[in-house]
Amino acid sequence: DTEVTQTPKHLVMGMTNKKSLKCEQHMGHRAMYWYKQKAKKPPELMFVYSYEKLSINESVPSRFSPECPNSSLLNLHLHALQPEDSALYLCASSQGREKLFFGSGTQLSVL
Amino acid sequence: EDQVTQSPEALRLQEGESSSLNCSYTVSGLRGLFWYRQDPGKGPEFLFTLYSAGEEKEKERLKATLTKKESFLHITAPKPEDSATYLCAVQANGQNFVFGPGTRLSVLP
Numbered sequence: 162d163t164e165v166t167q168t169p170k171h172l173v174m175g176m177t178n179k180k181s182l183k184c185e186q187h188m189g190h191r192a193m194y195w196y197k198q199k200a201k202k203p204p205e206l207m208f209v210y211s212y213e214k215l216s217i218n219e220s221v222p223s224r225f226s227p228e229c230p231n232s233s234l235l236n237l238h239l240h241a242l243q244p245e246d247s248a249l250y251l252c253a254s255s256q257g258r259e260k261l262f263f264g265s266g267t268q269l270s271v272l
Numbered sequence: 273e274d275q276v277t278q279s280p281e282a283l284r285l286q287e288g289e290s291s292s293l294n295c296s297y298t299v300s301g302l303r304g305l306f307w308y309r310q311d312p313g314k315g316p317e318f319l320f321t322l323y324s325a326g327e328e329k330e331k332e333r334l335k336a337t338l339t340k341k342e343s344f345l346h347i348t349a350p351k352p353e354d355s356a357t358y359l360c361a362v363q364a365n366g367q368n369f370v371f372g373p374g375t376r377l378s379v380l381p
Contacts, residue, residue, distance in 0.1 A: 165315075202357060203371035204316070215370070234378055251315050260306055261361075263315035 165266035167252050176242060176248065176271055180265045182233040184252030195227060195236040196251040204251055210235060242271045274299040274364045276372035278369045286380045292373045293345040295360030306341050307336050308359040310374070315360055319345075348350055 165186045174180050184193065192211050196204035209217035218227075224246075226238040227254040237251055247270050253261040275298045285291055297305065304323050308316035320329040322338040329336045333354065335346040345358055360372040 167315075197352075203373050203375075209368070237332070249313065249332065258322050260304075260318050261316075262318070263308075266313070266315045268313060 164251055165254055165262050165264035167267055170267045173270045179240045182237040182250055185233055186254040190254035190256045192255045194253040195237050198249045244271050248269045273372045276362055276370050278360055278372040278375050279327055282376040287379055287381050289351045290348045293358055295343040297362045299362050299364035301365035303363045305360045307345055310357045352379045352381050357380045
């Protein structure tokens with residue numbers, strides 16, 4: 162299994178809603194990532210988990226809250242988002258020096 | 273600071289018209305250079321990893337090469353289905369992946 166699975170594929174939420182994005186991989190990778198990508202821009206790193214511990218937080222606003230319940234799962238909890246947070250949210254995993262495996266992303270629209 | 277630039281920003285080719293995309297990088301200790309293909313609204317799809325200058329990798333109509341300062345993605349006789357954004361990324365000693373801005377390729381029939 163060489164897949165990273167993300168759910169949901171699309172999400173529309175209001176600025177007062179609370180929602181969660183989910184990501185799962187079964188490749189035994191010990192590093193998992195959240196990226197944010199705006200249209201016509203490269204992926205922008207948000208968080209990195211290494212061995213289930215948060216190792217990098219790229220100064221992301223607290224309305225984004227990551228969680229790594231176990232080595233296969235990664236969540237991103239969303240609360241009180243702003244319209245400018247609308248973007249494609251990508252999950253990825255990797256094993257050390259190896260390539261990033263990306264999921265298909267969640268297209269988020271904040272109204 | 274690690275930096276990756278890509279050129280051109282956008283490229284339009286006729287079907288069968290070969291060309292090259294450039295990725296230039298400045299990193300402190302290259303651990304790997306990666307090429308990805310991304311279709312609109314989808315996650316990046318891995319193409320190649322290159323680790324050292326002089327290395328080359330090929331897959332169908334694509335060939336990636338690496339020097340000490342840049343990488344090229346050569347596209348031979350492209351087809352309309354090769355239309356996508358091509359992203360270059362480097363992994364340096366800091367171990368984070370740094371992405372370039374991408375090249376948007378359109379292949380016209």
